[in-house]
Amino acid sequence: MTKIYNLKNLKPGDRLVLPKSNLRLVQHHAIYIGNDAYGNRQYIENYIGKGVQRVDENYLFRDGYHLTRVEPFIGNAFQRRLAVNRAVALIGTQYDLVNFNCEHYANAVQYGKQFSNQVGNGILATVLLAVIGIGFSK
Template identity: 90%
Template sequence: MAEIYNLKNLQPGDRLVLPKSNLGFVQHHAIYIGNDAYGNRQYVENYIGKGVQMVNESYLFRDGYHLTRVEPFTGNGFQRRLAVNRAVALIGTQYDLVNFNCEHYANTVQYNKPFSNQVGNGILATLLLAVIGIGFSK
């Protein structure tokens, strides 16, 4: 059964992880940065072809309100403000699938370290398939 998330409980710096496909193998990461002057929740994401951009909730959930999980920011209030500042400062940075995708971006914001487990897992899976392919070709 799918877990229900109350977006009203989000705090600036929290990460939303959304499925990018029906199978859920690839996930999209975005950072909640707070509400605008009208009370609308605002997010920053790194999107292929667009780079790091600020988006509203209706744009972020344009394919429906599907969430894999919410990862709360784990630091104190000062660290949370620094994370939100990092999120906004990166707006305009170009998307790069291998070196700076949406997961790299979210990890940079939350941990101040750009890394992507999805890229690492993809590389590992590719290597494993190559080794298996070589084994079967003999």
């Protein structure tokens, strides 16, 4: 069952999580920062090859309208404003798959800490596969 999200209910600092493939094993993270002067929703994402950049909704959903989930920002209005300021301040920062990917960026904005569960899980899976491979080779 696919959940329908009403993007009109977004508040600045909320995170959108979008699948990068049909398998949904890898997710893309973007932060909603509010509407522009024309009422168009604006987002900031950290994208491979481009780094942290401001994008509009058409660009964010360029591969079709697919959302895995929306993670609301948790905090008061002042904290929300600080999160949006962090989001904007990081524009131009280069993308790095292991050290500063889209999930690192979104966590830095929402929690003030850079981390990526996807990278951690990927490293753990690689180590486990290596251990299993070594075990079977003996």
